Amino acid sequence: MGWKSLDAMATFLGLFLLVFLPLGQAKTENKTCPYRNQNLSPIEGWRSAEYCMQNKSDSCKKYILINTGWLNVTKEDGPSFCSGGCSDHTLAVLDCIKHVKRDYKFVNRANVQDLNDTIRNGCDPTQGMHKAR
Ligand SMILES: *[C@@H]1O[C@H](CO)[C@@H](O)[C@H](O)[C@H]1NC(C)=O
Ligand SMILES: *[C@@H]1O[C@H](CO)[C@@H](O)[C@H](O)[C@H]1NC(C)=O
Ligand SMILES: *[C@@H]1O[C@H](CO)[C@@H](O)[C@H](O)[C@H]1NC(C)=O
Numbered sequence: 001m002g003w004k005s006l007d008a009m010a011t012f013l014g015l016f017l018l019v020f021l022p023l024g025q026a027k028t029e030n031k032t033c034p035y036r037n038q039n040l041s042p043i044e045g046w047r048s049a050e051y052c053m054q055n056k057s058d059s060c061k062k063y064i065l066i067n068t069g070w071l072n073v074t075k076e077d078g079p080s081f082c083s084g085g086c087s088d089h090t091l092a093v094l095d096c097i098k099h100v101k102r103d104y105k106f107v108n109r110a111n112v113q114d115l116n117d118t119i120r121n122g123c124d125p126t127q128g129m130h131k132a133r
């Protein structure tokens with residue numbers, strides 16, 4: 001392959017990225033309301049899951065759900081995490097992720113259900129732990 005065809009290929013790739021990717025995004029994804037993004041390709045679903053995690057809440061300053069999936073809620077912070085609205089917000093974000101990418105996996109290999117269980121069990125007063133891992 002000569003330089004000329006390499007050059008042509010680079011140009012083609014550049015055009016492809018420039019023209020088709022933004023178009024695809026604009027058509028299928030809603031960043032402010034990722035909930036609405038359904039039936040996405042795996043990449044789009046993953047990206048929408050990231051948009052879900054952009055949803056921040058005043059009640060969640062310390063424990064913010066990010067793609068590592070790890071909320072290291074200390075025992076001392078458990079009660080305020082659970083009753084201060086942060087657990088509810090985090091569950092809402094998880095719900096959003098579930099809608100856009102059902103099989104989403106966090107970096108620590110946990111999935112939506114794992115985190116859902118951790119938070120709900122941790123905040124369940126009858127379990128007396130008040131601690132989400
Ligand atoms: C995203 O959804 C919101 C709420 O329904 C809507 O107001 C907004 O126009 C949508 N944006 C796009 C790009 O579809
Ligand atoms: C989680 O937080 C506690 C308290 O801040 C800390 O002692 C512990 O090392 C943390 N766990 C990990 C895995 O970093
Ligand atoms: C953001 O989170 C709140 C809960 O704290 C939820 O009510 C709201 O629907 C979420 N917004 C989006 C766009 O997912």
Ligand SMILES: *[C@@H]1O[C@H](CO)[C@@H](O)[C@H](O)[C@H]1NC(C)=O
Nearest residue numbers: 091094095098112113116117
């Ligand atoms: C968490 O689990 C409960 C009980 O199974 C379920 O009702 C809820 O929809 C789940 N939420 C998410 C975000 O998966």
